[in-house]
Amino acid sequence: MNPSDDALLKFELPEIIYGWGSLSQIGQCAKRLGGERVFLVTDPGIIAAGWVDESLKYLEKEDLKYVIYDNVVTNPRCYQVDQGVRFYYQKECDVIVAVGGGSPMDTAKGIAILVSNHGKIHDYAGCNLITQPIPPLICVPTTAGTGADVSQFAIISDPRKKIKMTILSRAIMADISLIDPRLLQTKSQELMAATGIDALTHAIEAYVSSLAWPLTNPHAIHAIELVFQHLRNAVRTGNIEALEGMSVASLEAGIAFSNAILGAVHALAHPLGAIYDMHHGLANAILLPVVVRKNLEHATKKFAEIAKAMGLDTRGKSDEESAKLVPEMIQKLIKDLEIPTTLSQVGVKADDIPTLARDAQQDLCMGTNPYQYDAEEIESIYYEAL
Numbered sequence: 203m204n205p206s207d208d209a210l211l212k213f214e215l216p217e218i219i220y221g222w223g224s225l226s227q228i229g230q231c232a233k234r235l236g237g238e239r240v241f242l243v244t245d246p247g248i249i250a251a252g253w254v255d256e257s258l259k260y261l262e263k264e265d266l267k268y269v270i271y272d273n274v275v276t277n278p279r280c281y282q283v284d285q286g287v288r289f290y291y292q293k294e295c296d297v298i299v300a301v302g303g304g305s306p307m308d309t310a311k312g313i314a315i316l317v318s319n320h321g322k323i324h325d326y327a328g329c330n331l332i333t334q335p336i337p338p339l340i341c342v343p344t345t346a347g348t349g350a351d352v353s354q355f356a357i358i359s360d361p362r363k364k365i366k367m368t369i370l371s372r373a374i375m376a377d378i379s380l381i382d383p384r385l386l387q388t389k390s391q392e393l394m395a396a397t398g399i400d401a402l403t404h405a406i407e408a409y410v411s412s413l414a415w416p417l418t419n420p421h422a423i424h425a426i427e428l429v430f431q432h433l434r435n436a437v438r439t440g441n442i443e444a445l446e447g448m449s450v451a452s453l454e455a456g457i458a459f460s461n462a463i464l465g466a467v468h469a470l471a472h473p474l475g476a477i478y479d480m481h482h483g484l485a486n487a488i489l490l491p492v493v494v495r496k497n498l499e500h501a502t503k504k505f506a507e508i509a510k511a512m513g514l515d516t517r518g519k520s521d522e523e524s525a526k527l528v529p530e531m532i533q534k535l536i537k538d539l540e541i542p543t544t545l546s547q548v549g550v551k552a553d554d555i556p557t558l559a560r561d562a563q564q565d566l567c568m569g570t571n572p573y574q575y576d577a578e579e580i581e582s583i584y585y586e587a588l
């Protein structure tokens with residue numbers, strides 16, 4: 203973003219409470235926002251891990267009533283949002299608390315939108331289409347990567363139409379993001395790796411975004427540093443330092459992308475989630491090195507800075523030479539994390555590529571990529587990743 207550009211820039215954040223053991227604040231937070239009856243959105247895995255039982259203890263301590271809504275799956279569906287809205291009305295709730303990864307948090311946002319704005323979730327797909335304020339919302343992330351706890355985004359799938367809808371609005375930012383890195387202890391290694399790469403993708407896309415600016419850049423670049431310092435250890439050993447490092451990486455990457463938006467990796471990843479129900483982090487991991495290689499010439503200086511943040515010694519190298527090392531560093535990280543590296547490995551068919559490319563070109567995230575790819579170029583990226 204150059205000072206001469208006309209675009210207006212904003213920087214939005216929820217209140218952030220961070221710290222080992224901070225889940226204990228959940229009841230006080232709900233009460234402080236005026237809640238008496240909590241609508242707690244989560245998923246069965248989080249309940250099995252024990253985090254919901256612990257949360258309920260803190261809600262009870264503040265004399266709060268609650269109901270639990272856990273009909274949430276990866277790539278949350280529009281009908282699950284509708285069901286949640288009916289349940290919210292039925293139980294006369296007045297505050298929403300999401301405890302979980304991106305799927306429970308996005309479902310909670312979807313429910314919050316319809317509770318106060320009515321209609322169908324499809325009506326709000328796009329930019330700034332929400333007119334009424336949502337109920338108070340607290341997000342407690344249990345994964346390090348999605349950034350949904352600090353972002354103005356929600357992604358909801360319509361499986362019948364095979365689309366993923368991107369909702370972008372200041373109105374769906376949580377009031378409070380309550381981040382307790384302790385909650386990462388029950389994540390599987392596979393999920394830690396995939397969500398960690400999602401965080402890296404957020405940071406890289408925000409840093410090279412056409413809407414990046416001095417308030418988003420330091421968070422994006424620091425998140426990249428943290429991912430390269432801590433993700434391998436977070437996956438392999440799960441030690442406290444690594445979990446805290448990844449929590450902050452996810453937070454800072456979330457702050458950056460919520461305000462600078464994303465790019466072609468996310469635009470191409472969303473249709474893979476919609477058509478193949480592919481995990482979002484996995485789709486990003488496969489696409490990231492391919493898209494970065496294509497984007498290099500359109501943001502060379504920025505990619506040279508990213509190389510440095512990844513821990514490379516770039517002294518004596520030109521920006522072009524440094525930037526070229528970025529895709530290699532990403533590929534090495536993904537290989538070390540044992541994540542699949544091609545779309546064909548995870549069942550993507552060449553026949554679907556024209557449909558995937560058409561949907562990707564229309565995705566909201568494509569607008570802030572440093573270069574606007576046409577449908578043919580997007581198809582070639584998918585083929586390269588195949």
Ligand SMILES: [Fe+2]
Pocket residue numbers: 348400403404468482
């Ligand atoms: Fe993402």
